[in-house]
Amino acid sequence: MGSEVRTGSTWAKSAISHCAAWLVAAVVLAGCAGLPATDPLPSWNEGATKAAIVKLVSDTTRGGGSDFVPPAERIATFDNDGTLWTEHPMYVEVLFTIDRIKAMAANNPSWRAEQPFKAVIEGDREAMAKFTEADFFKLIAATHAGLTSAQFQKSAADWLAVAKNARFNRLHTELVYQPMLELLAYFRANGYKTFIVTGGTLDFVRSFAEKAYGVPPEQVIGTSFEAKYAFTNGVASVVAEPKLMLLDDGPGKGVGIDHYIGRVPIAAFGNSDGDLAMLQTTTNSPQSKSRPRLAAFVWHTDAVREYAYDRDTHVGRLDQGLTLAPQLGWLLIDMKKDWKVVFPYELKP
């Protein structure tokens, strides 16, 4: 491959002569970056978990070190439900979907006689408890079908602005994890691109990810639907169809990372068996050995401040992962032990 990216040499020379100060500035900035920051992760207790994370970031960004990773390869991926925000007692997108299906029922009269819609509209908890994954995706697909991304995102944002978690009586976007917000910011401050790799739908998570996490839409990878492009009366639109394109959960997270990122992450954070493929991809791909890698589960051990669950839960089950973690050298982030605070509002006076 012959060519390298070149900019005009005249322009380059001009930039240097006009801006000799730039070099001074760069040296000053490099000096800043090199200073040991007091604590980039103030909501994390000291211990092996925090030390391992700080070591990875330090090792991969120390110029001249054997573990140095060029900025272009600095990729960190994060699951959303249970890793960045609370997923109990139920995934937030499922709560949204139920409310949305009810709101859409008036315009879809046939749903009153058709499962799984009928059960949702009637609030039939017994029938809903028996829903299969296919039932849920039929409901979720119905909330997207016929809408553009912008239209769906508005419906999600409107709901998120008012819907609250029943136990905490807080907006769902208030139930993001403060230590994970710090972790996202810490990676980004060290030149990492932070990606969300979620089983939720692209547009549900994009509706709040930039504001809540600082993650732009192009760095959200999620479950997606087939869509149709049209140019009608001078207006371009992409409208979702009720047919899955990528189920970005479980093995699908391996496919999602391959298609959307095309590079093995340096670090990956999940909390359930739905994240196994993401963590395996990070530490056990053929390319993994070339760089330091870190994979970790947020382990829900704190029934008082949040929830305690792992092997036996139906939402965010962590069973195979707890067995695999010690075998593959994955970290367990013990919520109770490792986190000083859980939610951002705990920091407010």
Added chain:
Amino acid sequence: MGSEVRTGSTWAKSAISHCAAWLVAAVVLAGCAGLPATDPLPSWNEGATKAAIVKLVSDTTRGGGSDFVPPAERIATFDNDGTLWTEHPMYVEVLFTIDRIKAMAANNPSWRAEQPFKAVIEGDREAMAKFTEADFFKLIAATHAGLTSAQFQKSAADWLAVAKNARFNRLHTELVYQPMLELLAYFRANGYKTFIVTGGTLDFVRSFAEKAYGVPPEQVIGTSFEAKYAFTNGVASVVAEPKLMLLDDGPGKGVGIDHYIGRVPIAAFGNSDGDLAMLQTTTNSPQSKSRPRLAAFVWHTDAVREYAYDRDTHVGRLDQGLTLAPQLGWLLIDMKKDWKVVFPYELKP
């Protein structure tokens, strides 16, 4: 949506006190950025085309201006074939596919009796001239199926290291357009993320895009195949299947931008009717009006230095686009008139 990204205030204070110089540096850098650079696009002739591009970038990055675009929204998208590199006499990936199918024939003896493989193996130009799009995708899919991204990319990189364009007797990666390399660098220097949105396959274009264009894999959107994740003997892998997932051409480019970027580009560059949806999405989405937008075709008008073709060609046909451009205010980049040089090697002594 309640929460904003927060880092620990202790850390923030420390960073400020240790690095008061940072502020000085930032001011110096801002001053540099504000200087009129001598010429960021030295291979472009002066004229309306260059002026329109420079105006867009200036307007969208001038702090306090009414057309200012926040960095997170600065997205520029580029088609590849015919926009960033030469696509005549034939798309490079098609040339690769033909060579690759021939190389794979020994291990696939059944292909000798099966179209479209038979025609390729026998070099039957008459039969190949009648290939449908479905035939081509059957061939392209066969070059990917059963391989991981890394394995496919190696096969492509090995081929690109030696295969040459017949007319110019140059590697294909030497036949990238110098003015477009400058344009990519110019956008990036002004805080834009540059994306490739190609009808070629994800992994073919990723095999050279970072080195040739400075575009990392996560900013390449292309035609993709369904894939299967596996974790076998402690090794994670994603293997392609011979089934299209996204045909990222024509209307598919609208879907690709929606799924992979999730934001309307500020600027888009194509060269054929296959790029209509990308350009329409840029200038004619409901969100388009909120910001300045620019859409342009590279118009192949230079039979001496490269090729001249538009309405009548079979490769990279620009027909509807030439009609739509004046109606929708799209630029035509006239290769003969607007470009001082075409290829980077013309600059070498």
